[in-house]
Amino acid sequence: GNSVTQMEGPVTLSEEAFLTINCTYTATGYPSLFWYVQYPGEGLQLLLKATKADDKGSNKGFEATYRKETTSFHLEKGSVQVSDSAVYFCALRNAGNNRKLIWGLGTSLAVNP
Amino acid sequence: NAGVTQTPKFQVLKTGQSMTLQCAQDMNHEYMSWYRQDPGMGLRLIHYSVGAGITDQGEVPNGYNVSRSTTEDFPLRLLSAAPSQTSVYFCASSRDLAGPYNEQFFGPGTRLTVL
Numbered sequence: 001g002n003s004v005t006q007m008e009g010p011v012t013l014s015e016e017a018f019l020t021i022n023c024t025y026t027a028t029g030y031p032s033l034f035w036y037v038q039y040p041g042e043g044l045q046l047l048l049k050a051t052k053a054d055d056k057g058s059n060k061g062f063e064a065t066y067r068k069e070t071t072s073f074h075l076e077k078g079s080v081q082v083s084d085s086a087v088y089f090c091a092l093r094n095a096g097n098n099r100k101l102i103w104g105l106g107t108s109l110a111v112n113p
Numbered sequence: 114n115a116g117v118t119q120t121p122k123f124q125v126l127k128t129g130q131s132m133t134l135q136c137a138q139d140m141n142h143e144y145m146s147w148y149r150q151d152p153g154m155g156l157r158l159i160h161y162s163v164g165a166g167i168t169d170q171g172e173v174p175n176g177y178n179v180s181r182s183t184t185e186d187f188p189l190r191l192l193s194a195a196p197s198q199t200s201v202y203f204c205a206s207s208r209d210l211a212g213p214y215n216e217q218f219f220g221p222g223t224r225l226t227v228l
Contacts, residue, residue: 032215043117043203043219044156051215089156093215100171101217105155 002027006090006104013080013111021075021107023064023090031092033057033066033073038087038106047075047088080111114139119204119220126194126227134189134223136204144207145187146171146217147179149200156203162187163210194227201225 007022025033032051036044048057053068062077073090090104120135138145146161148171158171162181176198178190187206191198202223208214 034216036219043221044205044217045219046216049216093210100158100161103156105153 002031002092002094002102004090004092004102004104006107009106009108011107011109013109015082015111015113016079019075019077019080019084019109021088021109023073023075023104025071025073025092027092027094029094031094033064034091034093035062035064035073035075036089036091038089040086044089080109082111082113085109085111116140117204117206117218117220119223121223122221123224124226126191126225128195128227130194132191132194134191134202134225136187136189136220137185138206138218139185140206140208140218141184142206142208142218143184144210145181146205147177147187147189148203148205149173150203151200159189196227199225199227
């Protein structure tokens, strides 16, 4: 079946450090891939997405590239800020009839000044 | 646009009580869903709807009912609350399930405690 696996957190970084949060997936066909972010006490909001292989999604300095050969969609940011402290969720939406969102368990990021 | 709104933000119930969590969206989205979020469990789909009058079960539907009489509203009913239903509940909507408009928009959540 379809699944999403994220690296376990929590991840703790110093301000201006490089961030990578790994996400790999299992799916049939060509799913759309998403990263959502949840700031403390808030709902989830879309951070970026990619709908086909080799697409790069980007937003707010974050990037992720849809790699079909490695079934991965790793989230990266070159220089994190304290305001990036949040929980990050990787998700896929399968192209099949089901089309439900399949979620990773989330990775908590804490950035220290 | 207000986006996706949820009420109440916080609620405390006693075991056995019933209540309805409200969700509304003003984006004319066809697809709406309810999730619960528990520590270490990520997001789990409770029920979803692909349009007015059409609902279906997700991963964890037991103890919850939904209806979709209008495009805008998608209330979630707890029939007889149990402590296991203590959670944060999120409503979400999306324009499409496929294509370039398939991302979900989330409400701010309802934090429910069942004593």
